[in-house]
Amino acid sequence: MEHVVIIGNGISGVTAARHIRKLSDKKITIVSGETDYFFSRTALMYIYMGHMKFEHTQPYESWFWKKNRIELKKGFVTKVHTTEKEIEFTNGEKLSFDKLIIATGSKPNKFGWPGQDLKGVMGMYHKQDLDSLEKYAPDNKTCKRAVIVGGGLIGIELAEMLHSRNIPVTFLVRENSFWNGVLPAQESAMINREILENHIDLRLGVNLKEIKADANGKAKSVVIAETGEEIACDVVGLTAGVSPNIDFIKDTDIETGRGAKVNRFLETNIKDIYAIGDCAEQHEAIGQRRPIEAVWYTGRMMGETVAQTICGNRIEYKPGHWFNSAKFIDIEYQTYGWVWAQPKDNEARFYWEHESGKKCIHINYDKKSKEFIGINTFGIRMRHEFFDKVLTEKRTVEYVLEHLADANFDPEFYKLHEPEIVAKFNKENNTNIQLKKKSWKRIFSV
Numbered sequence: 001m002e003h004v005v006i007i008g009n010g011i012s013g014v015t016a017a018r019h020i021r022k023l024s025d026k027k028i029t030i031v032s033g034e035t036d037y038f039f040s041r042t043a044l045m046y047i048y049m050g051h052m053k054f055e056h057t058q059p060y061e062s063w064f065w066k067k068n069r070i071e072l073k074k075g076f077v078t079k080v081h082t083t084e085k086e087i088e089f090t091n092g093e094k095l096s097f098d099k100l101i102i103a104t105g106s107k108p109n110k111f112g113w114p115g116q117d118l119k120g121v122m123g124m125y126h127k128q129d130l131d132s133l134e135k136y137a138p139d140n141k142t143c144k145r146a147v148i149v150g151g152g153l154i155g156i157e158l159a160e161m162l163h164s165r166n167i168p169v170t171f172l173v174r175e176n177s178f179w180n181g182v183l184p185a186q187e188s189a190m191i192n193r194e195i196l197e198n199h200i201d202l203r204l205g206v207n208l209k210e211i212k213a214d215a216n217g218k219a220k221s222v223v224i225a226e227t228g229e230e231i232a233c234d235v236v237g238l239t240a241g242v243s244p245n246i247d248f249i250k251d252t253d254i255e256t257g258r259g260a261k262v263n264r265f266l267e268t269n270i271k272d273i274y275a276i277g278d279c280a281e282q283h284e285a286i287g288q289r290r291p292i293e294a295v296w297y298t299g300r301m302m303g304e305t306v307a308q309t310i311c312g313n314r315i316e317y318k319p320g321h322w323f324n325s326a327k328f329i330d331i332e333y334q335t336y337g338w339v340w341a342q343p344k345d346n347e348a349r350f351y352w353e354h355e356s357g358k359k360c361i362h363i364n365y366d367k368k369s370k371e372f373i374g375i376n377t378f379g380i381r382m383r384h385e386f387f388d389k390v391l392t393e394k395r396t397v398e399y400v401l402e403h404l405a406d407a408n409f410d411p412e413f414y415k416l417h418e419p420e421i422v423a424k425f426n427k428e429n430n431t432n433i434q435l436k437k438k439s440w441k442r443i444f445s446v
Contacts, residue, residue, distance in 0.1 A: 012277030013103030015303025115211030150240030337374025
């Protein structure tokens, strides 16, 4: 019986296992040194914040794996022997495979800072990070202050987590505005305000120089590179991005760049070895997408795709239109299509912001053809299906605005802002766009 070994029990690896089982009777083994069972990584913050327990983050009961004949093996892989078709563990034990899927995800970036491996210094990506945070920052008596190094989505999640337990937070961000490599200036400024309004000490345009230790080898302070200021703290969160977790294949003949190099079928250069999820790097980017995407839904799609190929239906990975979502403390964020930090030469922008300063939309479209390219929406929930459809059909910005209320996915009785948004666009562009009747009916029915 063909044996498929999957290294990594995140969304990519588990999805691959589930779909291989649906399609075949192959022997399947999932290997992980992180946890016994698959859990929702994006829910780690809610465990710390008291909204759920760890067992609530596990989508499948413990009996699921045995019932579906998916073997689970706890252990860390140190080497892949490609010729022998074996993986090797830290204890020297080996496990043979017929096909291997590398789905080891990401690890927090470290840049050689002095003190980066001290006690009380952690990322916020693995279950072990959550355990470490609970140990060193259970409350604001044990942890008088935490310092977070690096902006972005993981950084602001960690800030919100600590803030929920009334632990003072200093947030070091090297950019001069939060996440401004991704967000346009208006949205970045909105998130700056949200962070400061929650009494988080946001420091922009600064870098970490070193982390100092106390007599017990635990972090006691950080030093800012630009000013030399020393900030006393009990916990340091390293959230300056992530990188593919592939150290164990660096000395093999599997081709690597930043990640494990794969083609459109998620195959590495070695026959019967595949890579999926955060650790996989496309030889050539797919459209405007990055060669590596550390996004939950693309990991799931890769798992589904590679399962088809392994079970005899070789198909290309096609992620479709870009989308993502996140939460910046109390402001929800969604993006569909492309809204770059800076518009390209052929692009025009439309921006609307609510008077509260906590809601906005930013639309990107082609100057000449008026084709809709993408939208950022903050504080207003939108329907994925709507934007996936208009992007596929290459609709114009006028069409999107005419039907914007149909895209709205806010709960019933929320105030809707489509007339105000369309009126602003009409005024700025000397147009006369009208919301369609169906849209108007939706607006005034709530």
